[in-house]
Amino acid sequence: MGDLIYKRHSVRKFKNTDVPLEDIKKIIKDATYAPSGKNLQNWHFIVVKNKKKIQEMSKIVEKKNEEMASKLMDEEKKKSLTKYVxxxxVFKDAPVAILVYAGKYPSTGVDVLKEINASDEEIKELEKVSPGIQNISAAMENLLLSAADLGYGTCWMTGPLYAAKEINEFLGFEKEGYFLAAITPLGVSDDSELKSPPRKPVDEVLTIIE
Ligand SMILES: Cc1cc2nc3c(=O)[nH]c(=O)nc-3n(C[C@H](O)[C@H](O)[C@H](O)COP(=O)(O)O)c2cc1C
Known part of the structure:
Protein backbone atom coordinates (compact mmCIF):
# COMPACT_ATOMS: atom_id res chain seq x y z
CA MET A 1 0.00 0.00 0.00
CA GLY A 2 2.82 2.42 0.91
CA ASP A 3 4.25 2.11 -2.60
CA LEU A 4 0.85 2.46 -4.22
CA ILE A 5 0.33 5.88 -2.68
CA TYR A 6 3.53 7.12 -4.34
CA LYS A 7 2.67 5.43 -7.64
CA ARG A 8 -0.36 7.69 -8.12
CA HIS A 9 0.20 10.96 -9.95
CA SER A 10 -2.18 13.30 -11.73
CA VAL A 11 -2.06 12.25 -15.39
CA ARG A 12 -3.04 14.78 -18.03
CA LYS A 13 -1.92 12.99 -21.24
CA PHE A 14 -3.24 9.60 -22.32
CA LYS A 15 -2.41 6.89 -24.82
CA ASN A 16 -5.10 5.74 -27.18
CA THR A 17 -5.35 2.42 -25.33
CA ASP A 18 -8.71 0.95 -24.40
CA VAL A 19 -9.55 0.22 -20.76
CA PRO A 20 -11.44 -3.10 -20.48
CA LEU A 21 -14.83 -2.94 -18.78
CA GLU A 22 -13.64 -5.55 -16.31
CA ASP A 23 -10.92 -3.18 -15.04
CA ILE A 24 -13.40 -0.30 -14.84
CA LYS A 25 -15.78 -2.40 -12.74
CA LYS A 26 -12.96 -3.43 -10.41
CA ILE A 27 -11.96 0.22 -9.96
CA ILE A 28 -15.54 1.28 -9.20
CA LYS A 29 -16.00 -1.62 -6.78
CA ASP A 30 -12.83 -0.55 -4.96
CA ALA A 31 -14.19 3.00 -4.81
CA THR A 32 -17.39 1.75 -3.14
CA TYR A 33 -15.38 0.07 -0.40
CA ALA A 34 -14.49 3.50 0.98
CA PRO A 35 -15.90 4.28 4.39
CA SER A 36 -18.94 6.57 4.49
CA GLY A 37 -20.75 8.28 7.34
CA LYS A 38 -23.68 6.12 8.49
CA ASN A 39 -22.60 3.79 5.65
CA LEU A 40 -24.79 6.01 3.49
CA GLN A 41 -22.74 5.41 0.31
CA ASN A 42 -24.13 8.59 -1.19
CA TRP A 43 -22.16 8.24 -4.41
CA HIS A 44 -23.00 7.45 -8.00
CA PHE A 45 -20.51 6.91 -10.81
CA ILE A 46 -21.04 7.56 -14.48
CA VAL A 47 -18.45 6.00 -16.76
CA VAL A 48 -18.25 7.53 -20.22
CA LYS A 49 -16.43 5.05 -22.42
CA ASN A 50 -16.80 6.79 -25.74
CA LYS A 51 -14.10 9.11 -27.08
CA LYS A 52 -16.52 11.22 -29.12
CA LYS A 53 -18.74 11.86 -26.10
CA ILE A 54 -15.70 12.67 -23.96
CA GLN A 55 -14.49 15.17 -26.55
CA GLU A 56 -17.97 16.67 -26.66
CA MET A 57 -17.84 17.15 -22.88
CA SER A 58 -14.53 18.92 -23.30
CA LYS A 59 -16.09 21.26 -25.90
CA ILE A 60 -18.95 21.97 -23.49
CA VAL A 61 -16.41 23.07 -20.85
CA GLU A 62 -14.49 25.21 -23.37
CA LYS A 63 -17.70 26.89 -24.51
CA LYS A 64 -18.79 27.65 -20.94
CA ASN A 65 -15.31 28.97 -20.16
CA GLU A 66 -15.51 31.32 -23.16
CA GLU A 67 -18.99 32.48 -22.17
CA MET A 68 -17.87 33.25 -18.62
CA ALA A 69 -14.68 34.97 -19.81
CA SER A 70 -16.67 37.17 -22.21
CA LYS A 71 -18.72 38.47 -19.26
CA LEU A 72 -15.70 39.36 -17.14
CA MET A 73 -14.73 43.04 -17.21
CA ASP A 74 -11.26 42.68 -15.74
CA GLU A 75 -8.79 41.75 -18.53
CA GLU A 76 -6.41 39.93 -16.16
CA LYS A 77 -9.19 37.74 -14.74
CA LYS A 78 -10.43 37.07 -18.27
CA LYS A 79 -6.95 35.98 -19.38
CA SER A 80 -6.48 33.78 -16.34
CA LEU A 81 -9.80 31.97 -16.84
CA THR A 82 -9.03 31.37 -20.51
CA LYS A 83 -5.49 30.23 -19.74
CA TYR A 84 -6.63 27.62 -17.23
CA VAL A 85 -9.18 25.98 -19.51
CA VAL A 90 -7.49 17.25 -19.29
CA PHE A 91 -9.90 14.34 -19.85
CA LYS A 92 -10.36 15.27 -23.49
CA ASP A 93 -8.02 12.66 -25.01
CA ALA A 94 -8.64 9.92 -22.45
CA PRO A 95 -10.45 6.73 -23.48
CA VAL A 96 -12.62 6.89 -20.36
CA ALA A 97 -14.03 9.64 -18.15
CA ILE A 98 -15.54 8.89 -14.76
CA LEU A 99 -17.99 11.35 -13.25
CA VAL A 100 -18.58 11.12 -9.53
CA TYR A 101 -21.91 12.34 -8.17
CA ALA A 102 -22.70 13.12 -4.54
CA GLY A 103 -26.09 12.56 -2.97
CA LYS A 104 -27.62 14.25 0.04
CA TYR A 105 -26.23 13.46 3.46
CA PRO A 106 -28.57 14.41 6.28
CA SER A 107 -26.36 15.51 9.17
CA THR A 108 -27.88 14.69 12.57
CA GLY A 109 -25.78 17.35 14.30
CA VAL A 110 -26.90 20.12 11.96
CA ASP A 111 -30.55 19.07 12.22
CA VAL A 112 -30.36 19.12 16.02
CA LEU A 113 -28.66 22.54 16.09
CA LYS A 114 -31.44 23.90 13.89
CA GLU A 115 -34.13 22.39 16.10
CA ILE A 116 -32.69 23.87 19.28
CA ASN A 117 -32.38 27.29 17.57
CA ALA A 118 -28.58 27.43 17.71
CA SER A 119 -26.92 30.49 16.18
CA ASP A 120 -26.41 30.67 12.41
CA GLU A 121 -22.68 30.87 13.08
CA GLU A 122 -22.69 27.58 14.98
CA ILE A 123 -24.79 25.90 12.28
CA LYS A 124 -22.53 27.20 9.48
CA GLU A 125 -19.44 26.03 11.34
CA LEU A 126 -20.79 22.48 11.61
CA GLU A 127 -21.97 22.50 7.99
CA LYS A 128 -18.34 23.11 6.95
CA VAL A 129 -17.57 19.55 8.02
CA SER A 130 -19.55 18.29 4.97
CA PRO A 131 -19.58 14.56 5.78
CA GLY A 132 -21.43 13.92 2.52
CA ILE A 133 -18.51 15.37 0.55
CA GLN A 134 -15.99 13.56 2.76
CA ASN A 135 -17.70 10.28 1.74
CA ILE A 136 -17.28 11.11 -1.95
CA SER A 137 -13.65 12.12 -1.42
CA ALA A 138 -12.85 8.81 0.27
CA ALA A 139 -14.42 6.94 -2.65
CA MET A 140 -12.55 9.12 -5.13
CA GLU A 141 -9.17 8.45 -3.52
CA ASN A 142 -9.89 4.70 -3.46
CA LEU A 143 -10.77 4.95 -7.14
CA LEU A 144 -7.53 6.75 -8.03
CA LEU A 145 -5.39 4.32 -6.03
CA SER A 146 -7.14 1.28 -7.49
CA ALA A 147 -6.56 2.65 -11.00
CA ALA A 148 -2.87 3.27 -10.21
CA ASP A 149 -2.59 -0.29 -8.91
CA LEU A 150 -3.88 -1.56 -12.26
CA GLY A 151 -1.41 0.65 -14.13
CA TYR A 152 -3.81 3.44 -15.17
CA GLY A 153 -3.51 7.17 -14.83
CA THR A 154 -6.20 9.48 -13.46
CA CYS A 155 -6.60 13.12 -12.48
CA TRP A 156 -9.04 14.26 -9.80
CA MET A 157 -10.79 17.26 -11.34
CA THR A 158 -13.23 19.84 -10.09
CA GLY A 159 -12.06 22.62 -12.43
CA PRO A 160 -14.60 21.82 -15.18
CA LEU A 161 -17.59 21.79 -12.83
CA TYR A 162 -18.70 25.30 -13.73
CA ALA A 163 -20.15 23.45 -16.71
CA ALA A 164 -21.82 20.75 -14.55
CA LYS A 165 -25.34 21.72 -15.59
CA GLU A 166 -24.46 21.55 -19.29
CA ILE A 167 -22.58 18.23 -18.83
CA ASN A 168 -25.56 16.71 -16.99
CA GLU A 169 -27.90 17.83 -19.76
CA PHE A 170 -25.58 16.34 -22.39
CA LEU A 171 -25.37 12.99 -20.56
CA GLY A 172 -29.06 13.04 -19.64
CA PHE A 173 -28.28 12.00 -16.07
CA GLU A 174 -30.68 12.77 -13.27
CA LYS A 175 -30.87 11.25 -9.82
CA GLU A 176 -32.89 13.01 -7.12
CA GLY A 177 -30.63 15.08 -4.86
CA TYR A 178 -27.40 14.11 -6.65
CA PHE A 179 -24.92 16.63 -8.04
CA LEU A 180 -21.66 16.32 -9.97
CA ALA A 181 -18.78 16.51 -7.47
CA ALA A 182 -15.71 15.46 -9.47
CA ILE A 183 -14.47 14.03 -12.76
CA THR A 184 -11.45 11.92 -13.56
CA PRO A 185 -10.06 10.71 -16.85
CA LEU A 186 -8.92 7.08 -16.84
CA GLY A 187 -6.38 5.59 -19.22
CA VAL A 188 -2.80 4.61 -19.83
CA SER A 189 -0.48 7.56 -19.21
CA ASP A 190 1.31 9.09 -22.18
CA ASP A 191 3.55 11.21 -19.98
CA SER A 192 7.08 9.82 -19.82
CA GLU A 193 8.17 12.19 -17.03
CA LEU A 194 5.29 11.68 -14.68
CA LYS A 195 6.01 13.44 -11.41
CA SER A 196 3.93 15.01 -8.67
CA PRO A 197 4.68 18.49 -7.30
CA PRO A 198 6.51 18.66 -3.96
CA ARG A 199 4.66 18.35 -0.68
CA LYS A 200 4.89 20.54 2.39
CA PRO A 201 7.29 19.09 4.95
CA VAL A 202 5.48 16.83 7.43
CA ASP A 203 6.53 19.04 10.36
CA GLU A 204 4.69 21.96 8.80
CA VAL A 205 1.38 20.10 8.70
CA LEU A 206 1.69 18.03 11.83
CA THR A 207 1.05 18.86 15.47
CA ILE A 208 1.62 16.15 18.01
CA ILE A 209 0.01 16.57 21.39
CA GLU A 210 1.39 14.22 24.04
C1 LIG B 1 -10.34 18.41 -5.34
C2 LIG B 1 -9.30 18.43 -6.43
C3 LIG B 1 -9.56 19.09 -7.61
C4 LIG B 1 -8.61 19.10 -8.66
N1 LIG B 1 -8.94 19.69 -9.86
C5 LIG B 1 -8.08 19.64 -10.88
C6 LIG B 1 -8.43 20.15 -12.15
O1 LIG B 1 -9.54 20.63 -12.36
N2 LIG B 1 -7.53 20.07 -13.17
C7 LIG B 1 -6.29 19.52 -12.99
O2 LIG B 1 -5.52 19.48 -13.94
N3 LIG B 1 -5.92 18.99 -11.78
C8 LIG B 1 -6.78 19.03 -10.74
N4 LIG B 1 -6.45 18.47 -9.53
C9 LIG B 1 -5.14 17.79 -9.39
C10 LIG B 1 -4.16 18.57 -8.53
O3 LIG B 1 -3.64 19.63 -9.26
C11 LIG B 1 -3.05 17.59 -8.09
O4 LIG B 1 -3.61 16.56 -7.31
C12 LIG B 1 -1.96 18.27 -7.25
O5 LIG B 1 -1.28 19.23 -8.01
C13 LIG B 1 -0.94 17.24 -6.72
O6 LIG B 1 -0.38 16.49 -7.78
P1 LIG B 1 -0.49 14.90 -7.83
O7 LIG B 1 -1.94 14.54 -7.95
O8 LIG B 1 0.29 14.47 -9.05
O9 LIG B 1 0.10 14.33 -6.57
C14 LIG B 1 -7.37 18.44 -8.49
C15 LIG B 1 -7.13 17.75 -7.29
C16 LIG B 1 -8.07 17.72 -6.28
C17 LIG B 1 -7.80 16.93 -5.03
Missing part, protein backbone atom coordinates in the same frame (compact mmCIF):
# COMPACT_ATOMS: atom_id res chain seq x y z
CA UNK A 86 -6.54 23.40 -20.49
CA UNK A 87 -6.57 22.21 -16.87
CA UNK A 88 -10.35 21.94 -17.02
CA UNK A 89 -10.32 19.68 -20.06
Missing amino acids: KYHT
